[in-house]
Amino acid sequence: MYYVPDDTERCGYYECSSCGSRFLDVRIGPQLVCPYCGEEPDMEIGPDDEMPKIVENAKLIRMIEGEDVEKYDQLLSLAVTGGDYSWI
Ligand SMILES: [Zn+2]
DSSP states (O other): OOSSOTTOOEEEEEEETTTOOEEEESSOSSEEOOTTTOOOOOTTOOTTSOOOOOOOOEEEEEEEETHHHHHHHHHHHHHHTTOOOTTO
């Protein structure tokens, strides 16, 4: 498994509206911070600086459950390495 741990029974299938990345995540919510282009909080920021804005660009497309988790994980993993995922 590439995106989620083995034996994951349910996960979310997300697409980033900013960079177009598609991925699975065990965290399920309407939107997440994109792991590819999302900004992680800058830990070196001073206490007087403005908090960095976290942009949740990745939107939940659908829930994936059961056997589909492994299927989607494999197919999306192939997509990352250059496969064609336009069928999804
Ligand atoms: Zn992104």
